[in-house]
Every structure is written in C-alpha cells, then in structure tokens.
Amino acid sequence: MQTILLKRRPKGIPKISDFELVTENENLTLKNGELILETCYISVDPYLRGRMSDAKSYIEPFALNKPISSGVIAKVLDSKNKKFIKGDYVSGRLNWSTKQISTGVNLTKVDSEVATLSAYLGVLGLTGLTAYCGLTQIGKPKKGETLVVSGAAGAVGSIVGQIGKILGMHVVGIAGTDEKVDLLKTKFGFDAGINYNTTNDMATAIKKLAPNGVDVYFDNVGGSISDAVLLNINQFARLVICGAISVYNNTEIPKSMSVQHLLIRNSALMQGFIVTNYQESFPEAINALSKWLAEGKLTHNETIVSGFENSPQAFIDLFSGKNKGKMVVKI
Amino acid sequence: MQTILLKRRPKGIPKISDFELVTENENLTLKNGELILETCYISVDPYLRGRMSDAKSYIEPFALNKPISSGVIAKVLDSKNKKFIKGDYVSGRLNWSTKQISTGVNLTKVDSEVATLSAYLGVLGLTGLTAYCGLTQIGKPKKGETLVVSGAAGAVGSIVGQIGKILGMHVVGIAGTDEKVDLLKTKFGFDAGINYNTTNDMATAIKKLAPNGVDVYFDNVGGSISDAVLLNINQFARLVICGAISVYNNTEIPKSMSVQHLLIRNSALMQGFIVTNYQESFPEAINALSKWLAEGKLTHNETIVSGFENSPQAFIDLFSGKNKGKMVVKI
Secondary structure, X not given: OEEEEEOOOOOOOOOHHHEEEEEOOOOOOOOOOOEEEEEEEEEOOOOHHHHHOOOOXXXXXXXXXXXXXXXXXXXXXXXXXXXOOOOOEEEEEEEOEOEEEEOOOOOEEXXXXXXXXXXXXXXXXXXXXXXXXXXXXXXXXXXXXXXXXXXXXXXXXXXXXXXXXXXXXXXEEEEOOHHHHHHHHHOXXXXXXXXXXXXOOXXXXXXXXXXXXXXXXXXXXXXXXXXXXXXXXXXXXXXXXXXXXXXXXXXXXXXXXOOXXXXXHOOOEEEEOOHHHHHHHHHHHHHHHHHHHHOOOOOOOEEEEEOHHHHHHHHHHHHHOOOOEEEEEEO | XXXXXXXXXXXXXXXXXXXXXXXXXXXXXXXOOOXXXXXXXXXXXXXXXXXXXXXXXXXXXXXXXXXXXXXXXXXXXXXXXXXXXXXXXXXXXXXXXXXXXXXXXXXXXXXXXXXOHHHHHOOOOHHHHXXXXXXHXXXXXXXXXXEEEEOOOEHHHHHHHHHXXXXXXXXXXXXXXXXXXXXXXHOOOOOEEEEOOOOOOHHHHHHXXXXXXXXXXXXXXXXXXXXXXXXXXXXXXXXXXXXXXXXXXXXXXXXXXXXXXXXXXXXXXXXXXXXHHHHHHHHHHHHHHHHHHHOOOOOOOEEEEEOHHHHHHHHHHHHHOOOOEEEXXXX
C-alpha cells in the first residue's frame, strides 16, 4: 500500500518535492468496530494549501511526515463494524493512502446508483455544499439580481453560477481562458463570461456585463479580480468570501484595494466562511442539489486525473487553473 | 443672515477656499405650515467629506454654490405650523445658515431640560445612534468578548467603547495622541488604549492589549490601523465598518492589506453601514442611550467651536484629529 506524506511546508507554489510517496507492507488487521477501506477517488482542493502552512487557521495544519488527508471515496474491503458491509462505498475525510483502516466515525455511505462515485466529492459533496450554503446563507440571492462569480469554471464556481440561474439571477462568470469562458456559457448556462487573462480593464468589463451593478459576488480568488468586482457593487451588496486562490501561495501578506470605504458607501457585507459553519443546512442543501441533478438542471464537470501517485501534481495544477470543474484523482 | 456654500469640490484635504460665506438680506416671510429657524448648533462630521465629492454614494453629493447641510439644532423664531411654537428647539438635517425657513418635515423637537442642546447632535443624535446601532446590530457583542475601537476618542468611538463596557466587554481604544489615550481610560472607562502615532508595531501592540484576540472591531478609520487589527481577529469576528477617515481625502483608491483570506480563515464578517439602515432600532437606541446618560453610565465629550463663520475650519480640523468627542459649532 502507498501513502503520500507532507515532507516540507511549501514556500509559495507547492512543489512535487514538498510531498513524499511511501510504500509500506500491508499489515491491516481489523479490531472490532473497524473496517478496511480501499481508496477509489481523492479530492484535491485549493483549501488544502492552507493546511500545509503552519499559520493559525480554522483547522490545524497537516503534520510534517504524516499523511495528507482530504475528501475521499473508498470501498469497504472488509468490516467488523455493524454499520458497514463489504462492498459498501463510503465518503469521508481520509488519508491519501491506497488502503487504510477506519473506525467508521464520520464516514457516510454513498449510493453509486444515484450518482457517479466522484460526484460525491463534487456536486453532492463539500463542493456542492460550499456552493449552495455560501450562496444561499450569505448571498441571500433574489430573483432578478446580478451575481458575479470568480473562479467560475472551477469546482465551486461552476455550481454557484448554475444555482444562481436556477434562482433567476443574471449571472456573470470570471475565468482564466477563452475555453473556460465558453464552457460557462454553453455548458453551465451563465449569461456572460470574462477572461481575466485577456481583459485589460476588468472593472469596465464587469460594468458592461453587469449593467445593473453587482448584488452578490461569490469570490473564489481574491486579489485584483475581486477589486474590480468591488468597484461595481450595488447598495446592500453581499460578498461571499469563499476562497482566495490568487493569494494562497503568497509568501508575504498581499496588498490590494482598500475595501472599507466601498463597504460603507454601499452598506455592503463581506462574509468569509467555511462550509462546516452551515452544517445545519446540509440536509436541505443535499436535497436541493440531488433534485436539480436528477432534473438535469445542474451539470457537473470534472477533471479526473488517473493514478494515486499523481495526487500531488493534481493538487499543484489547481493553482495554474489546469482543472475545469472539480479536480479528482482516480485510483 | 449668513450661509455657507460649497464653492469647489475639495481635492484631498478640504481647504477654507472650498467654501464661501455669503451674507444675504433677511427676507423670510412665512407661508402656512412653515416656520423660521435660528441656528443654535451645527454638527460637523467626517461623512460630509463624501458628500463634497461627486462620486457615487449613498446620498447625493452637495451641489456647487448651494448651502452645505448637516445635523443642526435650531430655535423656532416664528411658526405657522401647528406642530411647533415659537421658542421650541428642534433638531434636523438643515442648511448651514444662521436663519432659514422650514416646512417642519423631518424636524424633531428636543427637550433642553433632559440634556444640553448640543447633546442632541451627539450622544442623543445620529452620533449616538450610529454607535449603538452599529455595535449592537452588526457587532452583536457578548459579555466577556474583546472590542477594539479605532477613532476611539472621536464622537462615535467614545460612545461605542462606553457601550462596550456597559455590556461587559474588554475594550481597547486606538487614538492619535497620548492625551486622547489618557481620556479613553480616565474619562470613558476603556480598559486600554494605544497611541497609533507613537507605536511602531501596531499589530503586536493590539495583541498585547487584546490577549484573547479581537471579537468585535468598530472601525472608524480604515487604512493601516485596521490592517493591524485584522491580524488579531478571532474566529467569527464581526468588523463593523463605520468610517474610513484615513482615506476620505485620498485622491486615488488606496491600497492596503488584502482582507479576503483573513475573513475566510476566521469566518469573519465585515459590514459597512450608515445609521439610517437601522431606523427601526432608533426608538430602542434612544431609550437605552437616554437611560445610560441619566444613570451616569455614559459620558459625552464635546469640542465646541464658537462662531458660525468657523464651521468650515471646524470641519477641516476633524481630519487632523483636533476634536475630542463630538465636534459642534455654536452660533
């Protein structure tokens, strides 16, 4: 069996040498209550970058020379736990190991007939929950309002935009390639898209595509893209601060536009969050997402990388935007 | 009678030459429903700077060559309005004129026996309402939490800190002179104060005086002082964005620390506001403020400048922090 450890705390953009792949003899014997899991899919997510640093944060940092962990879909190979039987598929926050023992705590069974296994890491997993809870709980979207989404072709962003459309909003997405902008409009039903890599004056471009101003901004990126959106917000705008991928790899605290006077001028709200703040809304969220998925109103996109050993590279590729939609590693 | 007009839109810090004092013949004849007012006190406030620019904002800009207006306490000299009689004192948003005619709309009678007339521009006026509504509605203060206030010796800040103490918080104030910091502790009952003009490392100074971290930040200043506070916020911190006096006179959009990643890391809220958003809470606020004032739990401080013609200079002096507490002009 193989495991991926955090070898060094990355400086700036993570490098392959920050990780170590170790091979161990399998010696997995079960005690009562335990089960053996074989990993099927690993979720790679931008937020993991935060856990690789030792800065104060909402979850404790990964320990050096210990396994990385994230959302994982696994198959039960053997079980001495009454809640699970051999052949079950489960989802949980698990180690980046090809096999592992679990006590079953915080594992959820997933049904491969309702959706593909990898969907439980995406639209029906933390990704979908993040999109739904952030947009509805903080964004408080109203029909006819304008929603701007950054990182719009990413895992969370592509779902946020689609939910916005389902709720009757005018939706503008920001992404980094023409191909992604095309995808926003043709696959995800956004009203408009902007390629920030080929647009000189982002603030003016946003103004053109959001002529009534921005009521809700779902922010996955931070930095200068967010500055340009902020220059277009309406009174009582809600800024859902979900991610800041543009600054995660900075080695110094980044500077950008001072936001306070804009928040005052527009009586606007900025709320940072992590999805687990909204746990009481998860059942409602899963219901809505499953229903929309079944009705064909929600499309999900995945970038699937093959091979356990490629997990670190898949993670690193998030920061150059190589993924479209949810990035997962298939074992 | 005399009136002060906006002569030019200020560039950077306003100058006396941006204003014009004009003397007119008094020719005030009353129609039915009208009253003649003689100005007693004029409120000068940082937010007026915003109205002197023609940038998009929550209230329309002052027109050039027209009177400035702000909170004013006036005496009724004559009345053809059933709601007011000669000798009444009223409060309202009125012109910077020694005398003027009013229709009585949006005027409120004030009782000079309950509090001094100028208090109705301060602790019992928009200043007190701003402090109370911002702190309670956005800050949602809890006993035992830590409150940091910037512009703490100013009109709003000194009331915010006192309300924080009444509600059982640990209160730290930031101000610009040792004399003001002294005042915070001896007159307003703050637990601690920091002079930002003599402190090199503000983030460390705040950490020392707010050892449990910052739960609520009442921000009157923006800029680098706010950056230093943000580096000390706790999970679920509430940042009440009331003023940004440090940047009001900037001619370019200022840069400061990027806040988004800190908001995410701490699931923190930043909410900009103007007091009129919370109009439904005004009766509750006035009740609480009057009660605390009568009980001696709330002290208010005023800087009173004499002479109508000195109103522009009093306003300009706000930006160099010449006031302690509420700045008013006595006519």
